[in-house]
Amino acid sequence: MAQPSIRPIIANWLQPLVSRLAFQHVSKTFPSASHAAVHDCTFEVAAASFVVLLGPSGCGKTTLLKMVNRLLEPSAGEIFLDGKNIHAMDATALRRQIGYVIQQVGLFPHLTVAQNIAVVPELLGWTKARIAARTDELLELVKLDPEQYRARYPAQLSGGQQQRVGLARALAADPQLLLMDEPFGAIDAITRASLQDEMLRLKNAISKTILFVTHDVEEALRLADKIVVLRAGEVVQYDTPHALLTQPANEFVRALIGADDTMRQLALVRVAEVMQPFTHAVELDNALTLSADDNLRVALSKFLASGATTLTVVQDQTPVGIIRFDQIRALSKHAPS
Numbered sequence: 001m002a003q004p005s006i007r008p009i010i011a012n013w014l015q016p017l018v019s020r021l022a023f024q025h026v027s028k029t030f031p032s033a034s035h036a037a038v039h040d041c042t043f044e045v046a047a048a049s050f051v052v053l054l055g056p057s058g059c060g061k062t063t064l065l066k067m068v069n070r071l072l073e074p075s076a077g078e079i080f081l082d083g084k085n086i087h088a089m090d091a092t093a094l095r096r097q098i099g100y101v102i103q104q105v106g107l108f109p110h111l112t113v114a115q116n117i118a119v120v121p122e123l124l125g126w127t128k129a130r131i132a133a134r135t136d137e138l139l140e141l142v143k144l145d146p147e148q149y150r151a152r153y154p155a156q157l158s159g160g161q162q163q164r165v166g167l168a169r170a171l172a173a174d175p176q177l178l179l180m181d182e183p184f185g186a187i188d189a190i191t192r193a194s195l196q197d198e199m200l201r202l203k204n205a206i207s208k209t210i211l212f213v214t215h216d217v218e219e220a221l222r223l224a225d226k227i228v229v230l231r232a233g234e235v236v237q238y239d240t241p242h243a244l245l246t247q248p249a250n251e252f253v254r255a256l257i258g259a260d261d262t263m264r265q266l267a268l269v270r271v272a273e274v275m276q277p278f279t280h281a282v283e284l285d286n287a288l289t290l291s292a293d294d295n296l297r298v299a300l301s302k303f304l305a306s307g308a309t310t311l312t313v314v315q316d317q318t319p320v321g322i323i324r325f326d327q328i329r330a331l332s333k334h335a336p337s
Helices: 007-014 061-066 091-096 113-117 119-123 128-141 159-171 189-205 217-223 241-246 251-257 262-268 296-306 325-332
Strands: 021-028 038-045 050-054 076-081 098-102 177-181 209-214 226-231 234-239 289-291 310-315 318-324
Touching: 021 061, 038 061, 038 076, 038 234, 050 061, 050 217, 061 177, 061 209, 091 098, 098 159, 113 119, 113 128, 113 159, 119 128, 128 159, 159 177, 159 189, 189 217, 209 217, 217 241, 217 251, 217 262, 226 241, 226 251, 234 241, 234 251, 241 251, 241 262, 241 325, 262 296, 262 325, 289 296, 296 310, 296 325, 318 325
Parallel strands: 050 209, 050 226, 098 177, 177 209, 289 310
Antiparallel strands: 021 038, 021 076, 226 234, 310 318
16 A cells, blocks of 8 residues: 655645734824824734734724834834744845735736736745746635636736735735735625635635734624724724624623624624534534534524534534534523513
8 A cells, every 4th residue: 555645744844833923012103193093002813813903993903903014113012923023023024924915905007917926926036937836826726717817917807806816915925924904995795795705715725824904893703713802092802703792891892893783693603603612523424514604693594494402513524513502592692682
């Protein structure tokens, strides 16, 4: 019998550790401003997690994000990337190891899709063959056919396609940290929902630490592992979507999140948020299943249709946990009648 190849194992060993990020008492006051845009923010972003900065306009979300890649410098406090103070690092070198996606996309109009994706790898001295292979790989990852799209120019793409190329460009040099500033804010609702679906798929397909800015509460609840709720530059609550909905820190968070709307909660919270992970192998024959990326409203429908009290949760056809009807009932009790 042929021995299994060890190349994938070696490749995994050679992969850099996924980045973790830490903010310690970070503040930013702009010249002549009457108050700080960001004030005394302290929190950590775990490696390979998807963290959303959420809050109303002017609350400091983008300012906080831009201090990570040093487009802005803090007035006080420190930011650490993998335990290293980013202010002791060369700014250009720092930015080359961080992916950055913005609302306006920022593609170079005179460059093709392939040339746009190649910008950072070329700066890093990659060979043409390696760049070409990486470009095609990324276009396939964001669901754009390389043969059809690599030679097109940005003006020949729809807004959604441009954002996909922008995401591919941000991933080109395989950064372990990805910053996303309102990336879907200028896109129509249908395309936005489609791109959110893609983000959920990519989140499971790639191991990246993602810091994502949005003022859209439903987008935050749908995508995030954890959410930083900001108000007037300060962190009001940092928690999971489920915890924010069921245990808001104050009336501001309750009103922002819509914690009193039970059916909205069920439609926005993913099954993965509340499932109980498996501790042993489970036989799936004839089991009622649903996806970890389904929402609790889908789960409720399956419970009511089947009369079951427990559903098996799967990810890529693999059982990963269970969810019980009592968990959904418990969630509904947090909303007033």
